[in-house]
Amino acid sequence: MTPNCDILIHHTKRFMFVLGFILIAECESAKILGIMPTSSFSHQIVFQPLWKELSLRGHQVVVLTTHPINDKSLTNLTEVHLDSVRKFFKELRFYDKLAENAETFIDLGLYLKSVTIKLTYHLVKSKLVQNVLRTNRVFDLVIAEAHFPSILGLIGYYRCPWIGVSSMDPALQYHLAIGNPVHPVLNPDGNLDIADLENLNFFERFSSFIYRNAYIHEFKNELPRLTAISREYLGEDLPSLSEIQSNVSMLFTSAHPIFHNLRPVHANTIFIGSGIHLRKPEILSNNLKTFLDEAKGGAIYFSLGSNVNANILNPDFKKALLDTFANLPYHVLLKLDANLTDVPKNVLVQKWMPQQDILRHPNVKLFITQGGLQSLQEAITNDIPLIGIPFFGDQLSNVNKMVKRGYGVKLDKKGITKESLTNAIKEVMENPKYREKAREMGAIFRDEEVPSLQRAVYWTEYVIRHKGARHLRSPVVGMPAWKYYMLDVVGFLTLIVVLIVILCFVLVKVSFWLVLRCFTNKKSKKKTN
Helix, strand or coil: CCHHHHHHHHHHHHHHHHHHHHHHHHHHCCEEEEEECCCCHHHHHCCHHHHHHHHHCCCEEEEEECCCCCCCCCCCEEEEECHHHHHHHHHHCHHHHHHHHCCCHHHHHHHHHHHHHHHHHHHHHCHHHHHHHHCCCCCCEEEEECCCHHHHHHHHHCCCCEEEECCCCCCHHHHHHHCCCCCCCCCCCCCCCCCCCCCCCHHHHHHHHHHHHHHHHHHHHHHHHHHHHHHHHHCCCCCCHHHHHHCCCEEEECCCCCCCCCCCCCCCEEECCCCCCCCCCCCCCHHHHHHHHCCCCCEEEEECCCCCCHHHCCHHHHHHHHHHHHCCCCEEEEECCCCCCCCCCCEEEECCCCHHHHHHCCCEEEEEECCCHHHHHHHHHCCCCEEECCCCCCHHHHHHHHHHHCCEEECCHHHCCHHHHHHHHHHHHHCHHHHHHHHHHHHHHHCCCCCHHHHHHHHHHHHHHCCCCHHHCCCCCCCCHHHHCCHHHHHHHHHHHHHHHHHHHHHHHHHHHHHHHHHHHHHHHHHHC
16 A cells, blocks of 8 residues: 555545544534523522533523623523513512512412413513524423423423423422422422421421412412413414423422432432532622721621612611621621611622622621522532521521521521621621531532532433433323322222221121020020920
């Protein structure tokens, strides 16, 4: 063989290798639609790393979101900014209303029901959403927030596998859709304010049982109405929302044993709750860095998250904050979207602060929070104890679990006074048990076999490769309650027991009658003789 032939063969092999690589990449590249309509930064930030990573891996990703990343370097990521949805929630004063209705689950349920109907109308009629639909794009996978059922119509429109994702423990209906148990005592809903989630008293068990069954009943009754609304704008051939929901291929949950009760789940439930949203450290701005560096005695960070509006805080609450902080020997970073007067010298107020980077600073010794899951994760990652002031939603159960685990204390938002806040701060800052417990929980939280983002990407591509995950689907999905609880078997066994009891009763009665008759006959014969 001549040298020229060797060169030709060598280049041919290289060409075939490159061509094969391109073809494989083309085959593995998928078209993914993300639907994230909840107007909350904490809901959006959890899955932004997933969109970014999927796009960097060559997938074509389109995301309907209220909080776009706006990174022009991500050429495979197209974001549709649902600004009208943000305005929708703002006009409803959604999070303010949640806080107002959080006292009773009946009021909360009725309010969420009305919002769900309005949101369904808003989404399917939205010009931005309709523009996406008109492009007639075909998607290989939909990744959608497992929260409001309003988006189920949009999911079903594309007739492809879908994954439900949640920035917290998913709502009851999505656990049911995937076949996971929703035991009212072992896993009470996060909206219920239950002090000890591992040891419910009778009233708490009763409330949880009623809430669970009322929630499921109302949700099932509402789906036909939402189906009719969705079909009006998305086509009459749209499957029912109940069918769309039950066809979910996989569920990504942010639940974690530190923050939630353990729940037995099926193989298509993937835990990504070890801080998927945690990013690499960034340098603090000069004013924040200087302020924290000078806090030799320690610093406190106060933030009620992105959803608690300062306008709903009564003046006494704000006054109690400033009066308390003014008398502390610590520096205080106060993240609050409010115009405050007479701010103490040891307090720095800003409308927004880079929370993750602040909590990484070695001088920060305490975090006062509303109890959002991402806030707790960020604190625990940095071994920082907390004071929780929950307002609504899963904040209630998150803070109660925090107290149970021993790395923080809880304050009632309605009972905040200078005295109560001062005592709570002194307790956590001066008692080493809280920091020790936070350090212990932090070590557990950081210890994961595979990083959460890597796990989420793997299972996303798994669903794409296999065009769904029906082989992981639990047989309990769609199974009638009487069959799941084996009521027919229990009924049959009960019938057998009842028949045996009746038979025994009859035998005893007959035996008694025979003995009595025999005795009577003998007595009669004696009298005759």
